[in-house]
Amino acid sequence: MKTQYICTNCEYTTSKWMGRCPLCGEWNTLEEREVESAEKPKGAARKVTRTALNSASKSMKIKDITYTDCFRFSTGIGEFDRVLGGGIVEGSVVLLSGEPGIGKSTLLLQICSSIAEGTDILYVSGEESAPQIKHRAERLGVTTESLSILCETNINNITTEIEAIKPKVVIIDSIQTMYDDNLASMPGTVTQVKQSAMCLISIAKTLGTAVIIVGHVNKDGAIAGPKVLEHMVDSVLYFEGNKQHLYRIIRAAKNRFGSTNEIGVFEMGDDGLTEVANPSEALLSQRPHGVSGSCAVCVMEGTRPIIAEIQALVNSSPTPSPRRMASGIDYNRSALLLAVLEKRLGLKFSSLEVYLNVTGGLQLYETASDMPTALALISSLKDTPIPEDLIAFGEIGLAGECRSVTGMELRINEAIRLGFKTIAIPAHSAKTLKKKYSGVEIVPIRGVYDLKGLLGL
Numbered sequence: 123m124k125t126q127y128i129c130t131n132c133e134y135t136t137s138k139w140m141g142r143c144p145l146c147g148e149w150n151t152l153e154e155r156e157v158e159s160a161e162k163p164k165g166a167a168r169k170v171t172r173t174a175l176n177s178a179s180k181s182m183k184i185k186d187i188t189y190t191d192c193f194r195f196s197t198g199i200g201e202f203d204r205v206l207g208g209g210i211v212e213g214s215v216v217l218l219s220g221e222p223g224i225g226k227s228t229l230l231l232q233i234c235s236s237i238a239e240g241t242d243i244l245y246v247s248g249e250e251s252a253p254q255i256k257h258r259a260e261r262l263g264v265t266t267e268s269l270s271i272l273c274e275t276n277i278n279n280i281t282t283e284i285e286a287i288k289p290k291v292v293i294i295d296s297i298q299t300m301y302d303d304n305l306a307s308m309p310g311t312v313t314q315v316k317q318s319a320m321c322l323i324s325i326a327k328t329l330g331t332a333v334i335i336v337g338h339v340n341k342d343g344a345i346a347g348p349k350v351l352e353h354m355v356d357s358v359l360y361f362e363g364n365k366q367h368l369y370r371i372i373r374a375a376k377n378r379f380g381s382t383n384e385i386g387v388f389e390m391g392d393d394g395l396t397e398v399a400n401p402s403e404a405l406l407s408q409r410p411h412g413v414s415g416s417c418a419v420c421v422m423e424g425t426r427p428i429i430a431e432i433q434a435l436v437n438s439s440p441t442p443s444p445r446r447m448a449s450g451i452d453y454n455r456s457a458l459l460l461a462v463l464e465k466r467l468g469l470k471f472s473s474l475e476v477y478l479n480v481t482g483g484l485q486l487y488e489t490a491s492d493m494p495t496a497l498a499l500i501s502s503l504k505d506t507p508i509p510e511d512l513i514a515f516g517e518i519g520l521a522g523e524c525r526s527v528t529g530m531e532l533r534i535n536e537a538i539r540l541g542f543k544t545i546a547i548p549a550h551s552a553k554t555l556k557k558k559y560s561g562v563e564i565v566p567i568r569g570v571y572d573l574k575g576l577l578g579l
């Protein structure tokens with residue numbers, strides 16, 4: 123029998139013991155394990171391993187395949203249902219991940235309360251004691267009778283309990299605390315996380331139980347544990363937002379049962395998370411008046427346009443290398459916009475400090491926010507406020523030209539709904555849209571050189 127050393131954290135395998143795993147950098151994680159000899163007798167046939175799944179596998183003609191529509195049920199929280207694609211699918215496994223303290227346990231406990239009366243739910247906690255959960259439930263006003271709590275970390279005991287009580291929904295808080303006592307490694311290691319997830323997935327598929335798994339994220343924001351966990355589950359949801367911010371956003375990174383670009387917006391308060399059905403209004407509610415550097419921006423989140431506020435602060439720098447900071451917007455994109463404005467409009471940003479911030483903790487990923495960002499920068503540099511009823515969207519190219527973006531009409535409708543009167547859009551789309559909207563002024567923008575005019579400069 124040969125032995126090998128296997129890292130319990132990342133499964134790196136080596137024939138020699140080392141103090142530190144060269145792959146994941148963890149100390150003292152290499153464990154000695156016996157492996158079957160790789161040498162095979164000459165001429166031996168390759169061993170084919172069969173799993174339960176492929177034991178009865180036979181190909182079928184696509185026309186012969188029948189199916190029944192997957193059955194969904196509502197969680198009672200509209201914003202959460204929206205991200206899932208219209209509710210939880212029976213027998214599906216959802217991974218909900220986010221930083222500690224973002225509100226995962228709070229949201230899931232609230233779901234236990236909002237879900238239809240009489241739905242059997244098993245909440246398995248490996249992090250908190252039953253009295254702690256009871257205390258939180260009382261604070262959130264959760265009094266669901268069909269909710270059972272299990273404080274356990276041994277996945278085999280958990281699956282036994284699930285099989286015994288056959289709940290409709292199982293919540294696992296969190297996967298990093300679960301372990302299989304048949305494995306030698308510590309809870310939270312790749313092997314344990316994978317094994318626990320596999321047990322839960324197989325029970326979800328056999329019993330038709332919907333399983334929601336909480337997963338922690340590591341320092342880099344990725345789900346702590348193997349990437350393979352994301353491939354194993356049906357949906358991956360990320361709970362985003364800054365703990366200091368009021369708003370929390372749930373985004374689907376993967377969804378086998380729906381679109382991945384819907385977001386759900388929540389507000390964190392003393393009595394838990396409340397849905398923000400009208401995020402634009404909420405995000406604009408604290409907008410300052412008559413101050414330079416603030417511009418309204420409209421981004422598409424899935425099928426929903428959301429209006430937020432982008433702020434710029436341009437100031438003289440006390441040091442020869444001025445500070446640049448971008449929060450809620452890609453740093454490299456902001457550097458590109460500064461370069462375009464400097465080159466095409468001759469605006470001198472290079473010796474100035476530049477700070478950019480999207481309020482409410484929203485993250486802008488779309489190039490449609492180029493134009494409002496540029497406007498906010500010019501406004502702050504020139505210390506000229508942007509008219510409050512002006513909104514702009516469009517991509518800015520390296521030549522300083524303004525380019526069309528998708529969802530123009532949806533964005534314009536949302537802007538009109540919120541009372542914006544002047545809508546600056548790429549000239550290419552403006553031609554046709556101008557005729558369509560009569561109550562508002564549609565201003566065509568050909569390039570960055572048109573932006574100064576919007577500010578009356």
Ligand SMILES: Nc1ncnc2c1ncn2[C@@H]1O[C@H](COP(=O)(O)OP(=O)(O)O)[C@@H](O)[C@H]1O
Nearest residue numbers: 220221222223224225226227228229261365392
């Ligand atoms: N007793 C409490 N009173 C008010 N707010 C609380 C209380 N306990 C926790 N919270 C708030 O709820 C937030 C979310 O907590 P929690 O749901 O446990 O997060 P997670 O499960 O994602 O780690 C915390 O950041 C905190 O602000």
Ligand SMILES: [Mg+2]
Nearest residue numbers: 226227249295
């Ligand atoms: Mg928690």
